[in-house]
Amino acid sequence: MRYLPLTEKDRTDMLAAVGVASVDDLFRDVPQAARLTAPISGLPNHQPEYEVDRHLSRLAAKNVSAGAAPFFLGAGAYRHHVPASVDQLLLRGEFLTSYTPYQPEVSQGTLQMLFEFQTQVCMLTGMDVANASMYDGSTACAEAVQMANRVTKRSRAVLSGNLHPHYRDTVVTTADLTGFELTALPPAPAGAEDLAKQLTPETSCVVVQNPDFFGRTQDLSMLAEACHAVGTLLVVVVTEVISLGALASPGSMGADIVVAEGQGIGNGLNFGGPYVGLFACKEKYMRQMPGRLCGQTKDAEGRRGFVLTLSAREQHIRREKATSNICTNSGLCALAFTMHLSLLGETGLRHLAALNHARACQLADKINAVAGCSVLNETFFNEFTVALPKAAAPLVDVWAKKPLLAGVPVSRLHPGQAGVENLLLVTVTELTTDADMDALIAALKEIAQ
Amino acid sequence: MTMNTHGRPTQPAAPTGHANTGEHRGMILEEPLIFERGTPGRIGVDLPPVPAHKSRLGSASRQGQIGLPDLAEPQVVRHFTRLSQKNYGIDSVFYPLGSCTMKHNPRLNEKMARLPGFADLHPLQPTATTQGALGLMHELAHWLMTLTGMAGVTLAPAAGAHGEFCGMAAIKAAIRARGEKRTRVLVPESAHGTNPATAAALGFTVDAIPATAEGRVDLDALKAKLGPDVAGIMLTNPNTCGLFERDIIAIADLIHGAGGYFYCDGANFNAIVGRVRPADLGVDCMHINLHKTFSTPHGGGGPGSGPVVFSKALAPFAPLPFVQKEGEACRLIESKADKAAGQSFGRMKAFHGQMGMFIRALSYILSHGADGLRQVANDAVLNANYILARLQDVMSAPFAGPCMHEALFDDRFLKDTGVTTLDIAKMLIDRGYHPMTMYFPLVVPGAFLIEPTETESRETLDGFIKTMRDLAQQAKAGTGNANANPFKQAPEHTPRRRLDETTAARQPILKWKPEAAPDYIASAAE
Numbered sequence: 001m002r003y004l005p006l007t008e009k010d011r012t013d014m015l016a017a018v019g020v021a022s023v024d025d026l027f028r029d030v031p032q033a034a035r036l037t038a039p040i041s042g043l044p045n046h047q048p049e050y051e052v053d054r055h056l057s058r059l060a061a062k063n064v065s066a067g068a069a070p071f072f073l074g075a076g077a078y079r080h081h082v083p084a085s086v087d088q089l090l091l092r093g094e095f096l097t098s099y100t101p102y103q104p105e106v107s108q109g110t111l112q113m114l115f116e117f118q119t120q121v122c123m124l125t126g127m128d129v130a131n132a133s134m135y136d137g138s139t140a141c142a143e144a145v146q147m148a149n150r151v152t153k154r155s156r157a158v159l160s161g162n163l164h165p166h167y168r169d170t171v172v173t174t175a176d177l178t179g180f181e182l183t184a185l186p187p188a189p190a191g192a193e194d195l196a197k198q199l200t201p202e203t204s205c206v207v208v209q210n211p212d213f214f215g216r217t218q219d220l221s222m223l224a225e226a227c228h229a230v231g232t233l234l235v236v237v238v239t240e241v242i243s244l245g246a247l248a249s250p251g252s253m254g255a256d257i258v259v260a261e262g263q264g265i266g267n268g269l270n271f272g273g274p275y276v277g278l279f280a281c282k283e284k285y286m287r288q289m290p291g292r293l294c295g296q297t298k299d300a301e302g303r304r305g306f307v308l309t310l311s312a313r314e315q316h317i318r319r320e321k322a323t324s325n326i327c328t329n330s331g332l333c334a335l336a337f338t339m340h341l342s343l344l345g346e347t348g349l350r351h352l353a354a355l356n357h358a359r360a361c362q363l364a365d366k367i368n369a370v371a372g373c374s375v376l377n378e379t380f381f382n383e384f385t386v387a388l389p390k391a392a393a394p395l396v397d398v399w400a401k402k403p404l405l406a407g408v409p410v411s412r413l414h415p416g417q418a419g420v421e422n423l424l425l426v427t428v429t430e431l432t433t434d435a436d437m438d439a440l441i442a443a444l445k446e447i448a449q
Numbered sequence: 450m451t452m453n454t455h456g457r458p459t460q461p462a463a464p465t466g467h468a469n470t471g472e473h474r475g476m477i478l479e480e481p482l483i484f485e486r487g488t489p490g491r492i493g494v495d496l497p498p499v500p501a502h503k504s505r506l507g508s509a510s511r512q513g514q515i516g517l518p519d520l521a522e523p524q525v526v527r528h529f530t531r532l533s534q535k536n537y538g539i540d541s542v543f544y545p546l547g548s549c550t551m552k553h554n555p556r557l558n559e560k561m562a563r564l565p566g567f568a569d570l571h572p573l574q575p576t577a578t579t580q581g582a583l584g585l586m587h588e589l590a591h592w593l594m595t596l597t598g599m600a601g602v603t604l605a606p607a608a609g610a611h612g613e614f615c616g617m618a619a620i621k622a623a624i625r626a627r628g629e630k631r632t633r634v635l636v637p638e639s640a641h642g643t644n645p646a647t648a649a650a651l652g653f654t655v656d657a658i659p660a661t662a663e664g665r666v667d668l669d670a671l672k673a674k675l676g677p678d679v680a681g682i683m684l685t686n687p688n689t690c691g692l693f694e695r696d697i698i699a700i701a702d703l704i705h706g707a708g709g710y711f712y713c714d715g716a717n718f719n720a721i722v723g724r725v726r727p728a729d730l731g732v733d734c735m736h737i738n739l740h741k742t743f744s745t746p747h748g749g750g751g752p753g754s755g756p757v758v759f760s761k762a763l764a765p766f767a768p769l770p771f772v773q774k775e776g777e778a779c780r781l782i783e784s785k786a787d788k789a790a791g792q793s794f795g796r797m798k799a800f801h802g803q804m805g806m807f808i809r810a811l812s813y814i815l816s817h818g819a820d821g822l823r824q825v826a827n828d829a830v831l832n833a834n835y836i837l838a839r840l841q842d843v844m845s846a847p848f849a850g851p852c853m854h855e856a857l858f859d860d861r862f863l864k865d866t867g868v869t870t871l872d873i874a875k876m877l878i879d880r881g882y883h884p885m886t887m888y889f890p891l892v893v894p895g896a897f898l899i900e901p902t903e904t905e906s907r908e909t910l911d912g913f914i915k916t917m918r919d920l921a922q923q924a925k926a927g928t929g930n931a932n933a934n935p936f937k938q939a940p941e942h943t944p945r946r947r948l949d950e951t952t953a954a955r956q957p958i959l960k961w962k963p964e965a966a967p968d969y970i971a972s973a974a975e
Contacts, residue, residue, distance in 0.1 A: 098539075248511050344517070350511075
């Protein structure tokens with residue numbers, strides 16, 4: 001077998017060196033009743049590389065990939081161009097096959113990259129400190145609420161109704177199982193939501209997404225002030241990280257904790273994962289953060305170097321008193337993020353964000369010109385909500401056969417919610433072509449007739 | 450896997466030998482931070498002009514600079530290539546980190562994960578357009594259930610610790626459904642730190658169970674701790690000492706008899722895959738680290754993936770989403786509004802799990818097959834026992850063998866030598882090996898936890914054994930003048946010498962600030 005270097009002779013010699021007759025003797029501590037004497041039946045045996053390739057390629061070919069159709073989906077996962085060099089560098093074995101940098105002398109590559117990642121996340125979010133990444137945006141969101149509970153010593157959180165429903169559900173599960181109170185407001189596609197009205201002296205945090213689930217951009221400064229007046233933390237969620245190239249940073253609007261889905265930079269769609277969660281906060285809350293942190297220090301010769309630090313917060317030291325049970329981060333996805341953002345730079349990111357917005361404006365204008373269809377949002381970045389003349393989900397299914405991947409029906413993520421059946425989330429990125437837009441407009445015109 | 454820092458000196462001794470010349474050392478090149486390399490006017494991506502439009506950004510558009518550096522592609526490629534050269538992976542060196550399972554990462558798996566049909570697929574596309582992806586998830590689920598003998602599986606958790614949370618959440622939900630309140634979880638002293646952290650996060654109180662002199666759960670101590678308030682036990686098997694819990698079926702019976710559930714930390718499933726089905730041990734739920742048993746790359750710390758298998762009793766409480774096969778079609782159950790969701794405790798993450806990791810794991814599983822996976826366990830266990838057998842006369846093993854997939858030593862053999870476990874680890878680096886896991890498990894003083902894995906050749910093991918024997922003998926022979934102790938100076942032949950972790954924690958610098966780079970780095974630019 002191609003991944004197993006031991007020969008039969010090796011095995012025989014090594015068993016002799018160990019002093020046992022057969023490998024079965026090494027498993028003698030397994031209770032007799034639970035010992036399997038042969039490979040598990042009903043499963044195939046080992047296969048050549050080309051057979052595995054063939055099987056998985058067939059499965060892949062059964063999918064309609066985003067690049068194979070006009071494509072307008074977003075809702076927390078965004079299709080952007082990832083430069084070829086990012087994936088090529090990612091495949092370097094020194095990055096791909098290394099472990100968490102516990103031995104800093106031989107892990108400076110990973111550590112310096114994490115330090116750069118943390119710095120980039122601070123710059124984008126306008127925050128003081130950032131960690132070395134989380135699993136994804138949704139789990140980062142749940143961790144942010146728990147952190148706000150720790151910081152404020154309160155246990156009642158408020159979630160905007162326009163928070164991504166999967167993020168909301170992740171926080172709901174966490175609240176249910178770990179024991180804190182939650183007020184999750186209903187979705188407000190038209191944007192009428194008075195979060196400040198929800199504030200009480202018991203509120204630990206308000207969680208609000210920008211741009212929100214329906215695509216609307218907001219100035220959160222007033223909300224931040226209202227929160228701070230009652231000692232509540234403002235948690236800002238960003239699911240489309242490219243938007244930070246065009247919008248005021250959450251930090252500049254007064255956010256206390258910022259969490260984001262970083263997938264849109266450096267990482268493909270990958271059917272939903274793995275992605276990379278960004279987590280940043282004000283400096284005064286640093287020691288309450290979850291997850292890994294990389295810090296700068298010096299080596300024995302006085303040279304700048306990097307180490308994992310402030311681990312006294314973490315489970316391997318604190319055990320049941322840790323800030324979180326998190327053990328891993330999303331290292332390789334964070335690396336992809338940092339490499340892509342390095343290629344973009346200030347100029348490229350702002351250009352890319354402006355391009356996304358401009359192209360989205362073009363499509364919004366075209367949709368508004370179709371009889372029976374209208375864009376709900378007054379403001380947006382690259383994603384907006386379209387009100388269709390009939391239910392969105394069945395239309396999307398029919399269009400998929402063209403193939404046209406027209407967007408995300410709001411009802412898929414808010415099943416059973418009244419008043420959202422006809423709403424479709426539509427996203428435009430730099431990869432959306434004029435021909436793609438024409439295909440969507442043609443489909444919309446067909447239903448209007 | 451986790452590593453603790455007990456017993457670690459975190460401030461280095463004064464160096465001897467090298468002066469800080471501030472220059473490249475041969476081809477070990479100094480590399481500035483990316484922020485110290487930027488020059489306005491450069492760009493690493495080409496984009497078309499922004500078309501004329503009326504902005505719809507509203508009142509919250511960005512003012513002022515972000516602060517990111519501008520570079521061209523060749524500079525970025527060189528920067529990250531140089532960083533990679535300060536890193537070491539399983540591709541380049543033997544990396545026997547116990548409990549972490551650093552085994553070969555087949556490149557076929559990377560190729561498969563990059564097929565556009567998987568990589569360029571949106572999670573919220575109509576499921577009619579993602580049948581191949583859902584089919585792959587169903588196929589992986591089938592393998593995991595069959596290999597473990599369990600009744601159900603979820604692929605949702607993003608990592609091992611997330612899987613632990615998932616399993617314990619299912620236990621909590623099941624107890625609640627029984628209308629009971631059980632608040633205590635038993636956790637052996639030798640457990641991974643994530644176990645008590647997980648139990649505590651879910652509101653359970655953690656009750657530690659001591660180990661016997663044989664490194665296993667003390668059955669009498671366990672019996673004494675049982676009661677109507679016990680929700681369950683979190684037990685790693687094979688355990689963190691690299692030993693199989695001989696009494697595991699009795700432990701499961703005791704827990705079940707007391708009305709609790711048995712959570713098995715499956716971090717070490719790689720030692721027994723194909724040889725033991727956890728269902729036959731009485732396990733109620735167990736997470737599987739795909740990066741360990743099924744060799745998805747560790748990537749410098751993630752991303753992971755932590756599917757959890759469930760017994761019949763716990764399967765109904767598994768999280769959302771999951772895939773159900775209906776005839777030839779795969780259906781995705783993704784919301785509590787779907788009747789098929791049943792008693793699910795809900796969603797623990799956006800979308801459908803770590804798809805990229807599922808592809809890699811299934812690629813690995815299909816490559817090995819049922820016969821190969823059993824051979825994986827055989828060879829992993831044989832390699833570890835070979836190391837144990839060949840080193841136990843010069844090092845000190847706390848427990849009698851055989852071990853499972855990792856060989857554990859303590860630091861008794863270093864008594865009165867002035868050399869510590871950490872020093873040996875750092876010397877190993879200078880000899881061309883990544884160190885083993887050290888100071889874990891906590892139940893053993895100065896632990897060395899060595900996990901060779903099945904993908905190492907006998908030649909590699911022999912080379913490592915020779916080096917370890919040399920170092921053990923060198924330490925025992927005495928190191929002469931304490932100031933010139935080579936063990937305290939190691940490593941010397943690395944991109945950096947020992948780093949000052951104490952100052953890093955006391956005065957945290959967690960991001961770059963726009964100030965001059967150290968001279969020796971500035972002069973190294975370009």
